[in-house]
Amino acid sequence: MELVILKTDALFFILIASLLAYIFYASKKEHLARPWRSVLKKPMAASALTILAFYLTVAILDSIHFHPEIEGTSSDTPVYSSQVVSLLDEVLKPINKNTETTYSAPFAIYSYSKESQESDTGQIIRDYPRLRHAGSHLSNISEVRSDLIMRSLSALGYWIFAMAILCLILISLRVVKLKLIVADWLNLSTFFRPSPAQAAVITFAAVCLSVSLVATVGPYYHILGTDKVGNDVLFQGIKGIRTGLLIGTLTTLIMLPFAIVLGVAAGYFRGWVDDAIQYLYTTLSSIPGVLLIAAAALMLEVFMTNNAGDFESVTARADLRFLCLCLILGVTAWTGLCRYLRAETLKLKESNYIEASRAFGVLSWSTISQHVLPNLMHIVMISIVLDFSGLVLAEAALTYIDIGVDPSMESWGNMINGARLELAREPVVWWSLFTAFLFMFVLVLAANVFGDSVRDAFDPRIRELD
């Protein structure tokens, strides 16, 4: 296989590296380690963090792209297909490769719409055909239920086995004691008032159980049905994770430097620098956000139409469009944080320790890096985490009005876009919408809950309220 690094992949991995660097840095600094520890002490936050970690893992798997090798060619050197495929695609192959012809309901073995078929007696009747792949190992519909039960039980079995192995590994590595597991984790009463570690473990176990179920039942049934062209909806939902996550994180990555540099400069240096930056962000904020994004996206569209030959593949083109969307969102989103940082810098400038610094003749640059920036980071932190969910939601809305991601890219926005008309059909095709809703809701809820805990831990005013 031949590795392909898309632009957004590169940025994403830079982001992951920065995150790891930050974790390392924060563990050394007491003033950062303390609030983070208090965040992790809350069970809801620990649980939300587990879910976010799962989403992150999926997104990372989906960001490793390559050209798959074409089998069965006669040449000595490997030949690669021009298709761009990710690691996640490979992992989910058992689910994905079974495409049907058209819609089908979750767990169905019959297709959604009628087709003309030849019956046993040779007449042409219109009836629901059997699906090509789902349930093809069964002979009639009455077997579905027992088949599902068997498979679910085996999934449960695998899960118990895996959990047990994990426990054994942890015990042998002395991470956890056997007594602890038996006394605390298996104790059902902990469900009502879990400690943060227990909450994280319970969430992790629940996620693993879902994975296990999907892995055992998924290849044989379409758990969440199929869409208009027969693709598995569950697969689409999982693929949408990368889009949603990347919108939230890449936009923030792009937005932060603007907001921090300009906000601090405006607040610290005052004078004409302040006036210029204020003019800049007032002008930008006065343009209605959606219009700015739309105008920029529109122009990108025209550009790409006129230069259609420049892109090597549909994926690369969609990726560029996605990157530009993140760029545009980042450029429009920095004004809010910038304003806030400017106000905080103004307040900080009045503080005594900065005046003491000036009494020593410390240069502006040192003062900013040593005194101003560390005392602003909590605001940046809170802003990153709270804006994340807003951005994920925004993607869906933007895609609806055609200025979001490319239709060829899997995203929840695209699923909703298509699903809207499906509700009008009889019987109702609800599963695409439901899937997009489910995945998006879980991510945004986890982000919001986690974000709240971060804000409570880092905001000095809130700490006084307790």
Next chain:
Amino acid sequence: MSTPLLEVTDLSVSFGSDNGQETVLNRVSFSISRGETVVLVGESGSGKSLSAMSIVRLLPHAARIDSGSILLNGQDLFKLSERQMRNVRGASVGMVFQEPQSSLNPVMTVGAQIAESVRRHQGIRGKRLTERVCELMDAVGINEPYEKSCQYPHEFSGGMKQRVMIAIALAANPELLIADEPTTALDVTIQAQVLELLKAVQAKQNMGMLFITHDLAVARQIADRIVVLKEGQVVETGTNEVFYKAPSHPYSKALFDAIPSWDKRLREGLAPSLDVRATLLTVEKLRVWFPVRSGLFEKKIPPNKAVDGVDLEIYEGETLALVGESGSGKTTLSKAVLQLLRPTGGSVHYADKDLCQIDSRRLRSIRSDLQIVFQDPYSSMNPRMLISDIIKEGMNAQNVGDSIKDRDDRAAHLMEQVGLEVGHLKRYPHEFSGGQRQRICIARALAVEPKVLICDEPTSALDVSVQAQILRLLRELQDNLGLTYLFVTHNIGVVAYMAHRVAVMYRGQIVENGNVQQVLQSPEHEYTRTLLHAVPRLDHNS
């Protein structure tokens, strides 16, 4: 003997926290009779405010009353329901709090806030209500009560706001008045007026008064009996005369010893004055005017003349005290001398250079000679920096010390000099108490080996015993290192204790200037006389 108005018996209160319950009041008992003033004296953390809040049951969420009883007119307040308690608050017990700025609702007129209490407990409405409000405002000494009652709190000065608070407390003719540090945030002249008012009002209504303060001199003015609290326990009680003549408990004695005064200075052997030496710093006609919002199309409003033509001379090795009330411009002056604020006019001569005129590079090189220690120990240090970095910051900027190791050694030595452990260098500011933080700030200033140290009210935010330690430290450092101090303060006792010469500042100008002994004993200027007269004295009731 008639039953006392208020009887607190064995009151114990604890706070819940992550570490379990912590007892903050331990079997506190005292009583107040009708017409009597009992003063609760203690330092911060002694539990005096909590005792007061327990009486009206307005304790914070995390606090719990463990045991004890509070009888008001024989009725146990702890047995009342919340509803019944609300009838007690305001009607039987009136409260005056410490911070008048934040204790009044900023969006309600002053008259409305007073009326609220009247209406709640006396049920009066309409014209009669307005009359009653004006009556109350008049009783607390506010002129033109009707016009003033339609104004908002921010239009009043600190002293006037406190009068409004007293009016609110008196509105329903309570039997007991609780005043929680009502004058701590006020200037000394205003403080004297408010104390007079409280005494008059109490006598007129024959109320019992529970007065809380940390200032023994203020307590002397107003108390019939004193109760001393230390860390949640009553350590001594006594009548005014007996207590001030001969306190019995060692803690009380220590409190008295800590109070800075001229006598204390003589006791500790500091010279009353200093021989004239070389002039180190000369300030001439210094002006700092703040424009009130400039801009195109603005009406011309005269600027705020914070410092308006000040002349000062500071001699080598002395302590010059700069005294004034809030708004006099003393902090602005000290910052302007250091060029932390750009003066609007005048000059500051140091080492044959005018600091107002030289370029920034040369100013930087001189900066190590002139340093400052600020008032609030809680905001003077970057909470996210280690102590060692805080102390070394100045050294790094001014290139003091030859190498990193040298600077580390100097930092360690400084910690010892200010009386702290070297091992604490790797800690954060929040791990230290107020007094310890001030020591660190002094060490930070000393790190660059200054000649002149400006101390801007360095002990105003500290307890009196801690203050005594810091002042003594500053004196020792002056003796050992030959420092010159410009000591800004509003506390006359500190002036008497620390200073060789004193300058009195009023509305941006120096109105009197001279030897400490001379100015304090025979002041010439009208304002100085008013100021000195208002200071509460320990030796006799004024």
Next chain:
Amino acid sequence: MSSYLTRRILYAFPILIGVNFITFVLFFVVNSPDDMARVHLGNRYVTEDAISNWKSERGYDKPLFIALNSTGKKIFTETIFFDKTVRLFTFDFGQSDSGRDISYDISERMWPSLFISLPVLCLGLLFTLSLALLIAFFRGTYIDSSAVILCVSMMSISGLFYIIGGQYLLSKLLQIVPISGFDDGIASIKFLLLPILIGVIGGLGHGTRWYRTIFLEEIHRDYVRTARAKGLSEKGVLYQHVLRNALIPIVTGVVALLPSLFLGSLITEAFFGIPGLGSYTIDAIQSQDFAIVRAMVFLGSVLYILGLILTDVAYTLVDPRIRL
């Protein structure tokens, strides 16, 4: 006050010029007027004449920002930028790229937008404030914590789902109101009910939490302690003191939004087929009509600046400490 207003209005000019500049840069940096003409005409009908015609009809035949061929003042004035910008300042929006009069369209279409956004704002405010007050009254209890969880959950649901779900439930299943569309006069009410209902419900989660935070901040202030020491009931404290102070950030926040009500919600109008300014903008975006987008951006900016001014004025009315 009048000097403040004058200053503000004068300051608005450079901002609006800047806004216009940015939109121009956005449109023309990547694509020249020729490219736009090509896209509009469809790549098949492209001839030089057709392009020039298209451009001169719309005034795109001049240089963009600087006319290097001309002299003196004309360097700046003989440009597309100058021409269009001046027109915008006189609110002469001209014609759209498809020939309709933009000003007329705007004046017609702003009413439907208003008919939805205004009720959503008022009703939404009513419900969220009442709920937030109620929660603040019960603070620290299970009611408080469950309410917060509920709010966070509601906030985590995309607005699209409220719309689609609402349309499905009430229009398709229960057949109470039509799914989408619009009508004139009183008949329009049946088309407005659903969007308004969904708009209110969609904003409940976020709004309630936001106001709850404001109320809780006020409850911990010193003047509330004084009010309690007066013996007021908890309800009295909430209404007389907390609410009145909380109104400062609330009112000023709401006032800032008022002018933007005219623009309507793009998503809501698109889903419900409401012929308001929001859908006008979306249609323009999708048909790549630069004239309309330019006009709407300008209008949006004017309204935003108006909102800023109104906020400052509102402060003086609500907070007695602030005087302009």
